[in-house]
Amino acid sequence: MERNQLHRLVALSRQPLFDQGFLDEQFLQLEELQDDANPNFVEEVVTLYYRDSARLILNIEQALERNPLDFNKLDILMHQFKGSSSSIGAKKVKAECTFFRENCRAGNGEGCIRTFQQLKKEYATLRKKLEAYFQLTRQVGPAETACRPK
Amino acid sequence: MARNGVVSMHWRSEKIDGFDLSPPDDEQVHVLAVDDSLVDRKVIERLLKISCCKVTAVDSGIRALQFLGLDEEKSSSVGFDDLKVDLIITDYCMPGMTGYELLKKIKESSTFREIPVVIMSSENVMARIDRCLEEGAEDFIVKPVKLSDVKRLRDYMTAREFRVKNQQIGNNNNIKNNNKRRLSARRNIWNGIVFVDDLLGMFA
Numbered sequence: 001m002e003r004n005q006l007h008r009l010v011a012l013s014r015q016p017l018f019d020q021g022f023l024d025e026q027f028l029q030l031e032e033l034q035d036d037a038n039p040n041f042v043e044e045v046v047t048l049y050y051r052d053s054a055r056l057i058l059n060i061e062q063a064l065e066r067n068p069l070d071f072n073k074l075d076i077l078m079h080q081f082k083g084s085s086s087s088i089g090a091k092k093v094k095a096e097c098t099f100f101r102e103n104c105r106a107g108n109g110e111g112c113i114r115t116f117q118q119l120k121k122e123y124a125t126l127r128k129k130l131e132a133y134f135q136l137t138r139q140v141g142p143a144e145t146a147c148r149p150k
Numbered sequence: 151m152a153r154n155g156v157v158s159m160h161w162r163s164e165k166i167d168g169f170d171l172s173p174p175d176d177e178q179v180h181v182l183a184v185d186d187s188l189v190d191r192k193v194i195e196r197l198l199k200i201s202c203c204k205v206t207a208v209d210s211g212i213r214a215l216q217f218l219g220l221d222e223e224k225s226s227s228v229g230f231d232d233l234k235v236d237l238i239i240t241d242y243c244m245p246g247m248t249g250y251e252l253l254k255k256i257k258e259s260s261t262f263r264e265i266p267v268v269i270m271s272s273e274n275v276m277a278r279i280d281r282c283l284e285e286g287a288e289d290f291i292v293k294p295v296k297l298s299d300v301k302r303l304r305d306y307m308t309a310r311e312f313r314v315k316n317q318q319i320g321n322n323n324n325i326k327n328n329n330k331r332r333l334s335a336r337r338n339i340w341n342g343i344v345f346v347d348d349l350l351g352m353f354a
Contacts, residue, residue: 026294026296029294030193032297033297045193048188049189052187052188079243079272080187083187083293084187086294087190
């Protein structure tokens with residue numbers, strides 16, 4: 001594929017990620033930290049996020065199997081998960097984290113379980129989209145990709 | 151003085167840049183970053199490095215104290231002179247020792263109390279911010295941390311060096327610094343709007 005065609009493809013792939021609310025401004029902030037010496041910084045952070053948060057997801061799952069539920073512990077775990085999600089600009093995931101914490105504070109166990117299912121869906125969807133996006137950007141090269149969506 | 155105007159924070163950064171206060175290469179600002187989150191540590195490290203700071207990142211308050219040599223049980227073998235930590239930036243919510251508790255320990259130390267401590271938190275709670283400022287925190291950043299937050303800290307560090315080297319240290323400096331601390335923190339919340347008289351007060 002021609003270089004400028006690839007470039008256009010990257011721009012077209014980025015747009016929906018922001019328009020559809022999967023990513024927010026923080027993702028752009030991370031892209032601003034990339035340079036020739038660190039061309040894959042965003043991908044590195046995202047990879048680290050998915051690796052690190054897998055542990056949190058497991059802990060939350062285990063905590064949700066307890067009876068009775070320890071809402072305080074669940075809230076603490078979700079606070080950590082929300083923090084990391086926020087740091088990479090994972091907008092929808094972050095929103096689900098907020099809903100989950102609201103359910104914790106309301107002592108709503110069913111709400112927590114329901115929200116967590118939704119959260120895992122968003123988390124998985126984002127991962128697929130970002131994997132595809134990074135695959136594309138690796139072909140194009142870093143200088144071409146960092147452009148603010150319209 | 152009556153509060154009769156607002157000015158964008160952008161003006162302040164430009165003003166400091168105009169003084170050309172960049173330190174020589176061998177005097178890089180050394181920041182000790184404390185955060186239990188692996189992702190956040192990676193991001194803050196990059197933010198600081200790209201802002202020309204030397205970074206030591208640790209995952210807990212205990213480790214931070216060990217690095218500084220303040221921990222009673224296990225001290226760093228490096229002497230204080232070699233460490234030269236110029237700024238400590240710490241997360242508020244951490245298991246074990248919170249950022250607030252770390253702040254208190256640092257301010258209680260005669261050796262390290264002069265090092266500015268900045269608190270980061272995902273939660274924008276006025277009571278928390280006030281508590282940290284009361285305890286001597288220099289600034290409070292609402293997460294996620296942005297490049298503009300770090301740049302502001304960097305500018306502050308350079309301006310601080312300039313002030314310390316060239317001004318007489320008088321009583322009025324303490325009042326100005328206290329005002330500036332509160333001003334900085336509130337700036338975060340009010341998205342960069344400050345009052346003109348406070349700005350002028352800082353440069354008087």
